[in-house]
Amino acid sequence: MAQTRKDLRGRVLRKGESQRRSDERYVYTYTDPLGRRKYVYAQDLVTLREKEAQLMKDQMDGLDIYVAGKATVNFVFDRYMSLKNNLKPTTKSNYLYMYDRFVRDTFGKRNIAEIKYSDVVQFYNYLVEKQELQINTLETVHTLLHPTFQLAVRDDIIRKNPSDGVMAELKKNLGMKTGVRHALTIPQQRAFMEYIATHPIY
Missing domain, CATH: 1.10.150.130 (Tyrosine recombinase, N-terminal domain)
Incomplete structure (x- = not known):
């Protein structure tokens, strides 16, 4: 069974989420339509998840494909x-x-x-x-x-x-x-x- 990832305050993190010990910033890691690894940063978990939600919306709207130059x-x-x-x-x-x-x-x-x-x-x-x-x-x-x-x-x-x-x-x-x-x-x-x-x- 995979180990649950938690932040420095003990809160359970979702897939792709992590927290850096050096500056305590939160990071969300994902792969764009071209297969490149991308990172989103935030000072707190709430803001990070807001950014994650926007990324998901962009993907639903096809905006990520547009930005990647793959749009028709x-x-x-x-x-x-x-x-x-x-x-x-x-x-x-x-x-x-x-x-x-x-x-x-x-x-x-x-x-x-x-x-x-x-x-x-x-x-x-x-x-x-x-x-x-x-x-x-x-x-x-x-x-x-x-x-x-x-x-x-x-x-x-x-x-x-x-x-x-x-x-x-x-x-x-x-x-x-x-x-x-x-x-x-x-x-x-x-x-x-x-x-x-x-x-x-x-």
């Missing part, structure tokens, strides 16, 4: 949207519809830290050539992905935004002029209206 594009997009409190309901619904339809089940599942400029170009080309997206629809997708990557840059998850300059390059390759607008196709409009009608927020 979907995770960061959802995080980005949770911060956009100023969006009108119809605008937010449109954004979610576009993302769910064209990004979430494919490109969105990729690790955001591993995506390069060329990956974004290839994905956009795929949307235009295989999914037959109009340029204005692709611009909406870009309007969602670019700030998603930018959030990861600001949070120090990635160094550069891999979507910078992609739309300009794509338009150049397609020989298109900026400013040209195209409406959604009838099937796209119908799918969008069905999405609004069935979305739990609405």
